[in-house]
Amino acid sequence: QVQLVQSGAEVKKPGASVKVSCKASGYNFTAYYMHWLRRAPGQGLEWMGWINPNSGGTIFAQKFQGRVTMTTDTSISTAYMELDRLTSDDAALYYCARSRVSGTHYFQFWGQGTLVTVSS
Amino acid sequence: DIQMTQSPSTLSASVGDRVTITCRASQRISSWLAWYQQKPGKAPKLLIYKASFLEDGVPSRFSGSGSGTEFTLTISSLLPDDFATYYCQQYDSYLYTFGQGTKLEIK
Numbered sequence: 557q558v559q560l561v562q563s564g565a566e567v568k569k570p571g572a573s574v575k576v577s578c579k580a581s582g583y584n585f586t587a588y589y590m591h592w593l594r595r596a597p598g599q600g601l602e603w604m605g606w607i608n609p610n611s612g613g614t615i616f617a618q619k620f621q622g623r624v625t626m627t628t629d630t631s632i633s634t635a636y637m638e639l640d641r642l643t644s645d646d647a648a649l650y651y652c653a654r655s656r657v658s659g660t661h662y663f664q665f666w667g668q669g670t671l672v673t674v675s676s
Numbered sequence: 677d678i679q680m681t682q683s684p685s686t687l688s689a690s691v692g693d694r695v696t697i698t699c700r701a702s703q704r705i706s707s708w709l710a711w712y713q714q715k716p717g718k719a720p721k722l723l724i725y726k727a728s729f730l731e732d733g734v735p736s737r738f739s740g741s742g743s744g745t746e747f748t749l750t751i752s753s754l755l756p757d758d759f760a761t762y763y764c765q766q767y768d769s770y771l772y773t774f775g776q777g778t779k780l781e782i783k
Contacts, residue, residue: 663765
């Protein structure tokens with residue numbers, strides 16, 4: 557069965573970077589884009605971007621361009637999301653997610669979430 | 677960017693009630709809309725895709741309808757397990773955007 561397992565909670569200082577991992581299993585990792593989303597406290601869900609593990613190509617929401625990096629290691633079926641220059645606004649639960657059908661952009665499978673706390 | 681507006685923000689209902697949540701898009705998105713359920717401490721769960729297609733394993737008391745700019749999620753007879761927050765999401769165009777959520781509470 558498809559599983560996405562994310563790395564553990566992180567506590568970072570303002571201005572630092574955070575890197576979250578998402579290990580996929582149960583499917584052909586290179587056949588589906590990996591998306592990253594977040595939900596800040598009291599806020600709704602926010603899509604950050606996706607990476608195509610087959611090509612390494614990425615698309616980011618404009619809000620995060622210049623500050624986010626998405627990569628994959630296909631040898632271990634793992635995706636990574638790194639967010640730089642953290643502020644208190646970046647404190648959120650971060651999710652990786654996979655679509656139901658390759659090439660579509662709604663999300664059937666989700667990681668368990670990684671809590672990122674930003675505090676001085 | 678396409679803005680998604682859900683109403684109501686909070687809905688109080690009782691077990692057995694029929695409830696409807698509305699999602700409006702700021703521009704036409706055909707039927708490229710999904711609905712999710714999220715419970716505290718859990719990842720969102722896909723309920724409906726392409727506006728009206730029920731995800732495998734989702735009970736038939738959930739249904740979706742609409743196209744263009746107005747969409748609804750209906751739960752025909754609430755069970756205790758249905759009290760959660762519901763989100764709509766458009767995937768017509770990058771940037772994929774969500775509604776702000778509807779919290780379904782027990783009356």
